[in-house]
Amino acid sequence: MKVKDSLFYPVHLGERISKLGGNVLLRSVQMVDMGTYVCIVNNSVGVEKIETALFVTAALSVRIQPTIQTIDVGKIAQMTCVITGYPVTSITWIKNGRIIVFNERLKVKSKETFEIDVFQREDRGMYQCVARNNQMTAQGTSEIKLGDAIPLLEETFPSQLVAPGRDVLLKCVISGNPSPQISWTLDDDPLPKKNNLVLADYVSIHGEVTSQVNITSIKPEDGGEYRCSGKNTVGKTEHTARLNISGPPYIRPLSNVSVVAGRTAHIRCRVSGHPVESVFWKRGGSVLPINHRQKVYSNGSLFILNAQESMDAGLYTCFAQSPSGQVAQRKMHVYVLNAPMISPFSFADNLKEGMRAGVTCLITQGDFPIKIEWLKDNKPIGSHLAISIRNIDEYTSNLVITSIAPRHNGNYTCIATNAAASVQYTARLLVKGKSTFNFLLRKGKHMMQYSM
Numbered sequence: 123m124k125v126k127d128s129l130f131y132p133v134h135l136g137e138r139i140s141k142l143g144g145n146v147l148l149r150s151v152q153m154v155d156m157g158t159y160v161c162i163v164n165n166s167v168g169v170e171k172i173e174t175a176l177f178v179t180a181a182l183s184v185r186i187q188p189t190i191q192t193i194d195v196g197k198i199a200q201m202t203c204v205i206t207g208y209p210v211t212s213i214t215w216i217k218n219g220r221i222i223v224f225n226e227r228l229k230v231k232s233k234e235t236f237e238i239d240v241f242q243r244e245d246r247g248m249y250q251c252v253a254r255n256n257q258m259t260a261q262g263t264s265e266i267k268l269g270d271a272i273p274l275l276e277e278t279f280p281s282q283l284v285a286p287g288r289d290v291l292l293k294c295v296i297s298g299n300p301s302p303q304i305s306w307t308l309d310d311d312p313l314p315k316k317n318n319l320v321l322a323d324y325v326s327i328h329g330e331v332t333s334q335v336n337i338t339s340i341k342p343e344d345g346g347e348y349r350c351s352g353k354n355t356v357g358k359t360e361h362t363a364r365l366n367i368s369g370p371p372y373i374r375p376l377s378n379v380s381v382v383a384g385r386t387a388h389i390r391c392r393v394s395g396h397p398v399e400s401v402f403w404k405r406g407g408s409v410l411p412i413n414h415r416q417k418v419y420s421n422g423s424l425f426i427l428n429a430q431e432s433m434d435a436g437l438y439t440c441f442a443q444s445p446s447g448q449v450a451q452r453k454m455h456v457y458v459l460n461a462p463m464i465s466p467f468s469f470a471d472n473l474k475e476g477m478r479a480g481v482t483c484l485i486t487q488g489d490f491p492i493k494i495e496w497l498k499d500n501k502p503i504g505s506h507l508a509i510s511i512r513n514i515d516e517y518t519s520n521l522v523i524t525s526i527a528p529r530h531n532g533n534y535t536c537i538a539t540n541a542a543a544s545v546q547y548t549a550r551l552l553v554k555g556k557s558t559f560n561f562l563l564r565k566g567k568h569m570m571q572y573s574m
Contacts, residue, residue, distance in 0.1 A: 126157065130160060133146060133159070137149075138150055139155075144161065144163075146159065148176075151176075151178055152178070153178055153180070153208055155176060155178060156176055156177060156178040157175070157176060158173055158174070158175050158176075159173070159174050159175075159176060160172070160173050161173075161174075178208065179207075179208060179209065179255070179257065180206070180207040180208045181207050181258065181260075182205065182206070182207035182210070182253050182254075182255065182258050182259070183205070183206045183207055183260055184203060184204070184205050184206075184251055184252070184253050184260040184261050185204050185262040186201050186202065186203055186204070186249065186250075186251050186262040186263060186264035187201070187202045187204055187264075188201070188264065189263070189264050189265070190264065190265045190266075190267070191264075191265075191266055191267070192266075192267045192269045193238075193241045193245075193246075193266055193267070193268070193269050194241070194269035194270045194271065195241055195242060195243060195268070195269070195270070195271040195272070196240055196241060197240075197241050197269070198237065198239055198240075198241065199237070199238040199241050199245065199266055200231070200235060200236070200237045200238075201235070201236050201237075201249060201251070201264050201266075202234055202235050202236075203215075203234040203235070203236070203251035203253070203262060204234070204262070205234065205251075205253045205260075207253075207260070208255075210253050210254070210255060211254055211255045211256065212253070212254045213233065213234065213251065213252070213253055213254075214251075214252040214254070215230070215236050215249065215250070215251055215252075216249065216250040216251075216252060217247055217249050217250075218247045218248055222236075226239070227239045227240055234251075236249075236251070238266075241266075243268060243271060243274070243297060245266065246266050246267060246268040247265070247266065248263060248264075248265050249263070249264045249265070249266065250262065250263050250264075251264075268299045268329075269299065270299060270300075270355070270356045271297070271298050271299040271356065272298060272354070272356045272357035272358075272359070273296050273297070273298035273302040273352035273353065273354055273356075273357060273358060273359040274296065274297050274298060274359060275294070275295075275296055275352070275359055275361055276295040276296060276297050276330060277293060277294065277295035277332075278293075278294055278295075278350075278361040278363070279292045279293055279294065279348070279361075279363055280363055281363040281364045281365070281366075282363075282365060282366070283366045283367075283368065283396060284340055284365065284366070284367055284368070285367075285368050286340060286341055286342060286367055286368060286369050287339055287340065288339075288340055289336070289337065289338045289339070289340070290336075290337045290340050290365065291334060291335070291336050291337075292334065292335040292336075292337075292348055292350075292363075292365070293332065293333070293334045293335075294332070294333050294334075294350035294352070294361060295330055295331070295332045295333075296330070296331050296333075296350075296352035296359065297328070297329065297330045297331075298329075298331075298352060298354050298356065298357075299329060299354070299356075300354045300356075301325055301329050301331055301354065302331055302352035302353055302354045302359075303331075303352070303353055303354070304323060304331055304333040304350055304351065304352050305350070305351050305353075306321065306333070306335055306348065306349065306350050306351075307348070307349045307351070308346050308347070308348055308349075309346040309347050309374060309390075309392040310347075310349075310390070310392075311374075311392075313335065316344075318337060318338045318339050318340070318341075318344070319335065319336070319337050319344070320335075320336045320338075321333070321334070321335055321336075322334050322336070331352065333350060335348065340367055341367065342367045342368070342369030342370060342371075342372050342394055342395040342396070343367075343372040343374075343394055343395075344365070344367060344394070345364075345365050345366050345367040345372075345394030345395060345396065346364070346365065346374075346392060346394045347362055347363070347365075348362070348363060348364075348365055349361065349362040366394075366396040367394060367395065367396060368395075368396050369395045369396065370395050370444060370448040370450070371393060371394075371395040371398050371442035371443065371444050371448060371449065371450040372393065372394045372395045372442075372450055373391060373392065373393055373440055373442050373450045373451065373452040374392040374393075374394070374452075375452065376389070376391065376440065376452045376453070376454035377454065378454050378455040378456070378457065379454065379455075379456050379457070380456075380457045380458075380459050380541055380542065381426070381429045381434075381456065381457070381458055381459065382429075382459055382460075382461050382542040382543050383429055383430065383431055383458050383459065383460050383461070383542075384428055384429065385428075385429060386425060386426065386427050386428070386429065387424075387425070387426040387429050387434070387456060388423065388424070388425055389423070389424045389425075389426075389438070389454070389456070390421075390422055390423050390424075391403070391422030391423070391424070391440035391442070391452070392422065393422055393442040393450070395442070395444070395450070397444060397445060398442050398443070398444060399443050399444055399445045400420075400441075400442070400443050401420065401421070401422040401440065401441070401442050401443075402418065402440075402441050402443075403424050403438060403439065403440055403441070404438070404439045404441065405436060405437070405438050405439070406436065406437075410424065413433075415427040415428055415434075422440065422442075424438070424440075426456070429456075429458045430458060431458035431459075431460070434456060434458055435455075435456055435457055435458045436455070436456060437453060437454075437455055438453070438454055438455070438456055439451055439452070439453045440452050440453075440454075459489050459540070459541055459542030459543075460487060460488050460489050460542060461488055461540070461542040461545060462485050462487070462488030462492055462538035462539070462540055462542075462543065462544075462545050463485065463486050463487045463488060463545065464483060464484070464485060464486070464536060464538055464545060464546070464547040465483075465484040465485075465486050466547060467481045467482055467483060467484075467536075467547065467549055468481065468549045469481060469534075469549055469550070469551045469552075472554065473526055473551070473552065473553055473554065474526075474553070474554045474555070475526060475527055475528065475553055475554065475555055476525055476526070476527075477525075477526055478522070478523065478524055478525070478526070479522075479523045479526050479530075479551060480520060480521055480522040480523065481520075481521050481534065481536075481549055482518065482519070482520050482521075483496075483518070483519045483520075483521070483536035483538070483547070484518050485517035485518070485538050486517075488517075488538065488540050488542070489540055489541065489542060490516055490540070491516070491540065492516060492517060492538055492539065492540045493538070493539045493540070494513060494517075494519040494536065494537070494538050495536075495537050495539075496511055496519070496521055496534065496535065496536055496537070497534070497535040497537065498532050498533070498534055498535075499532045499533055500533075500535065507523075507529065507530065508523070508524070508525075509521060509522070509523050509530075510522045510523070510524070519536065521534060521536075526551070526553045527553065528553055528555075530551055530553055531551060531552060531553050532550070532551060533548050533549070533550050533551075534548065534549055534550075534551060535547070535548040536548075
């Protein structure tokens, strides 16, 4: 008899299990044979029974599915520990040689399945599933690689005040996958090429990119807002800090600014040196603002709203002053430009195949020089279309088709471009087929139909 759930069941004899006298012989033992067996002997005097337990063991074998996978940051990673053999008394999960401590993010979904919720950069590595019993230990291995990950700032530099003549190191460490490209700016412009400024980058074995700006014998003009930016195909990150150098005020060279009439001009006066008491602008000897369209901010920014050529074009000067009265200044010009304006045009109606067609693109206003070009269906006009384009003067261009055909159907765009802006106007050409006349002609007893 075999005991199961405290009940006795007869042992079914067959090819694998046979009875020899008072013995039971089991051949090719399987896991289902494990359990408690009871031998019962009875006669007219009474009943006697004895129990024996059969334990079945099989060599342990472990593998993890999948054996390798790539997971993006923020996604879910899952691994299954596939175990063969018996018995299994414990299962342990290990990452990079250390036992995993489970939490809300790292958890066992079932006895054999391990899950990482919201995958992080630090989760990449080698994982092991270790199965044990009293006699043996077996393990399987799997690797999780880092998929796409946006750049992340790992180490940055602080804002600081430095005495002139010292050496300064600015360091940015940015991780990400693919490895990010790091760029630097000083007051929103690329780092100047100077003998005392050296830029160096290197990549760690973990893919982190370290970028360093080394400034030797620093001067007041080396101060300003330094920004390191890391960018890859997934995203971008950046860090900005100000480096102040003790010394007199210094203003970086200012570029002339061109603004389209009616739009806003933003001019920034970039000042270094420390301390700086005030930064202000003048035009024509007057301190700005002189009207409601001009906005001046303490950081040196000047905004000119709804720019007008007659009132806003001209020479501007930025001043920076220290508490001791030391003053620096820079000049620049503001040019107010008029964007081109195209007079509306259209093709004639009821154009039929074989007829002539044309339009004129007339630029009614805008500062010179003005470049005029034509497109058909947003593409350059090819020579196979036999279309003639004639520029009459600096502001007039004619498009002429001497014999229109179905291939000329489409949208024709005139584009006018100057230093202020690029504008366009589009007209549609629709070519109708040749007219067909049908008529009947009697020939003898028959009516004949003709077309022309």
